Amino acid sequence: MGKPTGFMEIARVENPYRDEAARLRDFEGLHIPQPTDARRAQASRCMNCGVPFCQSDFGCPLHNLIPEWNDLLYRGREREALERLLQTAPFPEFTGRVCPALCEKACNLENDALTNRDNELYLIETGFERGWIQPRIPKLRTGKRVAVVGSGPSGLACADLLNRLGHEVTVIERADRAGGLLMYGIPNMKLPKAIVERRIQLMEAEGVRFLLNTEAEPEITNEYDAVALCGGAKRPRTLNVPGSFAVDYLTAATRAVLSGSDPSIDARDKHVVVVGGGDTGNDCVGTALRQGCASVVQLEMMPAPPVERMANNPWPEWPRTLRTDYGQLEAIYRQGSDPRIYETTVKRLLPGQVETVKLKGFDPIPGTEQIIPCDLMLIAAGFVGCETATAERFNVKLNPRGCMLPENGGHHLRANLFSAGDMRTGQSLVVRSLADGRAAAMEIHNWLGGKAL
Numbered sequence: 001m002g003k004p005t006g007f008m009e010i011a012r013v014e015n016p017y018r019d020e021a022a023r024l025r026d027f028e029g030l031h032i033p034q035p036t037d038a039r040r041a042q043a044s045r046c047m048n049c050g051v052p053f054c055q056s057d058f059g060c061p062l063h064n065l066i067p068e069w070n071d072l073l074y075r076g077r078e079r080e081a082l083e084r085l086l087q088t089a090p091f092p093e094f095t096g097r098v099c100p101a102l103c104e105k106a107c108n109l110e111n112d113a114l115t116n117r118d119n120e121l122y123l124i125e126t127g128f129e130r131g132w133i134q135p136r137i138p139k140l141r142t143g144k145r146v147a148v149v150g151s152g153p154s155g156l157a158c159a160d161l162l163n164r165l166g167h168e169v170t171v172i173e174r175a176d177r178a179g180g181l182l183m184y185g186i187p188n189m190k191l192p193k194a195i196v197e198r199r200i201q202l203m204e205a206e207g208v209r210f211l212l213n214t215e216a217e218p219e220i221t222n223e224y225d226a227v228a229l230c231g232g233a234k235r236p237r238t239l240n241v242p243g244s245f246a247v248d249y250l251t252a253a254t255r256a257v258l259s260g261s262d263p264s265i266d267a268r269d270k271h272v273v274v275v276g277g278g279d280t281g282n283d284c285v286g287t288a289l290r291q292g293c294a295s296v297v298q299l300e301m302m303p304a305p306p307v308e309r310m311a312n313n314p315w316p317e318w319p320r321t322l323r324t325d326y327g328q329l330e331a332i333y334r335q336g337s338d339p340r341i342y343e344t345t346v347k348r349l350l351p352g353q354v355e356t357v358k359l360k361g362f363d364p365i366p367g368t369e370q371i372i373p374c375d376l377m378l379i380a381a382g383f384v385g386c387e388t389a390t391a392e393r394f395n396v397k398l399n400p401r402g403c404m405l406p407e408n409g410g411h412h413l414r415a416n417l418f419s420a421g422d423m424r425t426g427q428s429l430v431v432r433s434l435a436d437g438r439a440a441a442m443e444i445h446n447w448l449g450g451k452a453l
């Protein structure tokens with residue numbers, strides 16, 4: 001176990017943010033990585049608990065062997081630590097940047113938890129730097145062909161594992177670049193797009209084929225031995241007023257960053273109102289500030305969460321407490337106050353303005369209307385399931401949450417058709433969709449003949 005007294009001697013120190021003034025000038029990464037000594041010291045704090053909740057269902061959906069690789073990292077055995085990490089984590093360079101780190105909230109050290117996410121990121125980036133990450137080309141091929149529809153984290157994880165198991169995998173993606181929401185959704189400052197491209201190139205070198213700009217048609221069920229539908233759940237919740245959907249706005253922003261041109265939806269010099277106080281809304285706030293908006297507010301229907309855990313939300317559950325994310329911190333820096341306005345929604349849109357109203361539960365409170373400036377309204381009010389068009393074309397019935405969840409709760413829809421990721425579960429997290437993609441890959445592998453192959 002790390003250093004027996006490590007957690008008593010050494011304080012938790014996260015990778016610090018670049019300061020706001022600098023990071024608001026560009027779309028580069030948010031954090032400053034720390035050197036090797038600092039990482040080893042942080043890893044030494046792991047207590048190797050009898051019951052490591054960090055790697056349990058409460059902590060890591062991938063069941064990463066966190067105490068084991070923290071111990072190896074502490075001892076300076078980075079390469080072995082990375083190998084241990086890669087046994088369960090397909091793409092630590094993504095989770096090491098964007099995971100909310102459920103494992104840290106489940107850590108026995110609670111508020112003083114291990115910095116697992118930063119440690120994970122250090123291991124994988126060290127691996128890339130030192131050339132330890134090389135294409136792993138399967139020695140045997142099964143002769144079975146699998147199509148994976150969608151190249152988000154679930155599709156990539158599914159394709160990666162099926163390829164390792166020797167199947168011939170083709171990823172079919174309608175967008176011009178692979179990655180799903182990793183590419184067009186999560187902003188560049190949280191996940192630089194070169195990092196996504198690096199992984200796609202590695203997978204190509206390992207034998208996975210990517211067909212971009214290609215809409216998946218149902219005929220593929222005849223052309224391939226198995227098909228995994230991993231098309232995500234991006235159908236947005238609509239409002240009674242018009243506005244741009246958050247993912248469309250964030251996609252346009254990323255396209256502009258990648259091409260060096262002006263975004264097709266631009267917040268420059270505009271008063272921006274983001275409807276939705278969650279993580280997607282926060283990404284819109286951070287992006288609008290970088291584009292040079294005149295002001296930004298974020299409306300949230302629900303009351304502000306409590307600062308401390310409530311009695312009905314004990315450790316090691318994910319804490320439903322107030323979090324102030326990077327975009328909101330940047331708004332506080334730029335505007336002097338938190339952009340979030342709670343228990344409030346939009347009543348109507350006026351020229352250059354919006355009328356808001358306070359809510360009690362979901363009911364508007366008469367007389368609480370307010371007018372605020374608004375030149376650009378961004379709707380980040382959540383998602384209501386996967387696209388109906390794909391479901392209709394593949395003749396799959398959606399469940400009440402708008403997802404392709406088979407009745408037995410698994411991944412097998414019918415005949416040679418499977419589903420995974422947000423398309424199966426509804427909008428979730430990168431780490432959950434990675435785990436779901438891998439689980440689907442194992443189900444497909446077994447269905448194709450498993451070990452017998």
Ligand SMILES: Cc1cc2nc3c(=O)[nH]c(=O)nc-3n(C[C@H](O)[C@H](O)[C@H](O)COP(=O)(O)OP(=O)(O)OC[C@H]3O[C@@H](n4cnc5c(N)ncnc54)[C@H](O)[C@@H]3O)c2cc1C
Binds near residue numbers: 182
């Ligand atoms: C703005 C935003 C920010 C987020 N930030 C975070 C974060 O910081 N951390 C985190 O853990 N989670 C985050 N999430 C959630 C996370 O991104 C998703 O849970 C995850 O990407 C889901 O992966 P997926 O593979 O199931 O689907 P997606 O990533 O949605 O990928 C689906 C892909 O399928 C393609 N596709 C769909 N239908 C077809 C078809 N018929 N033919 C061909 N291609 C098709 C789509 O073009 C898309 O590329 C965020 C979500 C959003 C919207």
